Amino acid sequence: MPKWKTLIAKLNLSHLYAIAICLAGLGLFTIYNQGAFIHYTAPTWVWVYALSGAAVVLTFFTFQLPPQGNGLSLDSSVYLACIFVFGPTFSLTVLLVSSVAIFLIERKTIWWKHLINFAIYSIIIASASFSFTALGGVRGPLMDSHLLAYAGGMAIYFVLNTMLIVFYYYVFYNENLYETLKGMMKDTIIAYLSTLVLALVLVILLYHNHIFGLALFLCLSVLLSYAFKQMFAMYRDIEERANRDPRTGLFNHSYFELTLEEEMRKSRSTGSSLSLAMIDIDDFKKYNDHFGHLKGDGLIVFLAELLKKECGSPEMVVSRYGGEEFTLLMPSYDTEQAKSFLDRLRKTLNNSHFEGAEIFPQGCLSFSSGIAGYRSDIHDKSELVDQADQALYYAKKQGKNMVHVYGHQSPQEQDIDFSQDVRDIEQQLNLFMYKDLETFKHSKRVFRYAMDISELLLLDSLSKRQFTLGALIHDIGKLEIPWGILNKKEKLTPEEWEMVKWHVTWGKQMALMGDKFKDLAPYIELHHERYDGKGYPHGFKGEEIPRLCRMLTIIDSFDAMTTERPYQPTKSVEEAIVELRACAGSQFDPELTEFFISYIESRQLRTKEAAV
Known part of the structure; x- marks a missing residue:
């Protein structure tokens, strides 16, 4: 050359x-x-x-x-x-x-x-x-x-x-x-x-x-x-x-939310890692009650100063989230790097002297921390915060003074938690037994489809949990729709249809009421979005809709087409497949549509072979 x-x-x-x-x-x-x-x-x-x-x-x-x-x-x-x-x-x-x-x-x-x-x-x-x-x-x-x-x-x-x-x-x-x-x-x-x-x-x-x-x-x-x-x-x-928070000198809650949104945008466009850690002082209420609020404020300031000193990297953003809770935003850190850093920070606090620390059950100052890593399918900043919060809750539940990464439970724990979550959701769905039995049965069928699909997609345990539980709870908002509309045999009027469309928003609000099922909110809210952007409630399109929400839309529509509904004729499996293909690229993700059709066709074939 x-x-x-x-x-x-x-x-x-x-x-x-x-x-x-x-x-x-x-x-x-x-x-x-x-x-x-x-x-x-x-x-x-x-x-x-x-x-x-x-x-x-x-x-x-x-x-x-x-x-x-x-x-x-x-x-x-x-x-x-x-x-x-x-x-x-x-x-x-x-x-x-x-x-x-x-x-x-x-x-x-x-x-x-x-x-x-x-x-x-x-x-x-x-x-x-x-x-x-x-x-x-x-x-x-x-x-x-x-x-x-x-x-x-x-x-x-x-x-x-x-x-x-x-x-x-x-x-x-x-x-x-x-x-x-x-x-x-x-x-x-x-x-x-x-x-x-x-x-x-x-x-x-x-x-x-x-x-x-x-x-x-x-x-x-x-x-x-x-x-x-x-x-x-x-x-x-x-x-x-x-x-700034006036007491600690750290960034406040409002600044944290603005920065989190900006860092998520950067991470989405560049593909770089981003981790969020939530930190909570263990047994703070006990210390506050014993020594008074003035000493308690001193403990909060003490931890804030330690965070300032140890988190010296200019790219890290340390904020006071509220009370004795802090957040640590860590651009370019994956969850393992973040956990390693937080564990070192935790041990540093354990070895730090502070007046009255002997009254703590651990015998020293300690904090629990939950870490969540940003992924491209995380739709809103509140989802990442909720995941970090759930990881923090898990760390507290395991005995405190520990750092936990969201979704990193052992397989046995995940199976136990999953079974309990299914039972808890089914208890809520039992309300449909008297109000709209078809919605109850539909939710159960969609859940079973999602279980099969999650195995075929080789989902990790966390994604499998969210996808299948999201499928089970996706129509929970219909509990807010009047009985007469839910059970109406004739075609709905435009006003009634507008009310039905609100079930995704009502369902999301219901999920966000407690900590346990916050991460399922996207499946509830977005399962009626369309691939071409003509769905509701936001009109998201294409990759703006999380991948598994796009799959849930296909499953939900297929089951609706192949079961008896008062406002539409029931389709055979073959007719439903034709309809899915006709709407691929407009209502449905084309790639996921073909994947689901392959699953249905293979299932149909197995059913025929079993019958023979």
Whole structure:
């Protein structure tokens, strides 16, 4: 392989982007400037140094804008004014001198970053100059008749500046392209417009007041930059106070929920690990009752300080969830790494001295913790919190002072718990025995289908439990529907049908009332969503609907078609299969539909063979 091909193979996207920007920037600088500064007279050089100095000063007065803290300086006003008054050749000379000055002042910054910054500005200035001239702009004083040219030049400057910077963050720091662009547009557009208006003000001052006008502009810009800095510092202080728990100094519940949502979005888009741990001080009530609330608050603060010290990684988010409960959000940690970290933290607390710790049953300070790992089929942040909470409940039930990962019970424990859960749900379903026997029988049949399918899908024990129990309880919300509607023989009216559709929401609320079946809420709420997005209650489509909820929709519909219902004719198994295939891709997931049909056909074949 030739050397140049080997070199290209070694380059990644960031290298190629940097090279392309540098070549484009240097090329445009050469085309537009052509070394014209060699022939400048002494008065021209005075203007070059004055405007370059102004640009350098404003660069060092960069300020940040709320809420994201994007940096902005007013030096762009100087370059735009140079374009409108002196033209591109002079503007690029001012850029060259100011870039050299910044390079000499900021020697700690690596040289190629200075070069890329120079190249980006060269591209922007050259493009804005071309647009200004193409739209009929003329160098010199500000003229009302050429407002379109000024607007066009400023628009090109703004758009190119934003796009080049956003793509820079995308290739060098792997930022999400769309989210970065949206954030910059949302937070900086007003500030950029202010910068562009200031450029027109500088044009007037330069042309009519010369150096004195430039001095006035520089004073005004420095004061504005300082005011923006103070405003951002005040904003951050207020934001910090709003996001912190006043007693412990940790993040509060509201901030935790916002951050959890953001981290789940990142994990969903990048495929990275994310774990959530919930921590609860063991036997805190006993300590509080014995020593009083003041000492109890001291214990909460003590654990908070320990968490601050031990969770020093900037990516971890430690929050006070409420009372003696804390949350630890751990991006890039899988559940095993999270458990290992929490166990070390637990042992550190066990070995920490605190007044009155001898009254605890463990003889020392301790906490219990539950961990839940984010998965792509987790639909809402509340599901992840509920899973961590259930894991915490299990850790408490096992004797406290331990860390438990959601779904990691032993097979024997899982079988016992599963049997008990089935009995508990059946007790609730028994209410259908007098209200709507068909719903009771339908739930039992769907449960049996789900048991078979879970074996064929080779589900892990946790997914199997959720899927099968979700199938059993999926219609629990129909208990809220009036008896007359549930048992009506005629076709439902539109108003009655709207009421029936509410059963998924009512059922979800019933599941969320207690801790035991919170994780089944998605199966209750989403089993009437459609693959094409035309279902209810949310209109989710495709992968937005968890995979096993999509399978439950198929099972539920198949059983409804093949059993007697007052509002529709009963189909044979063969007719139901035809209907499933006809609706695959619209109502049902096509892949899962074929999987379920294969299961039904093989079951039918076994039934016939047994009969023979």
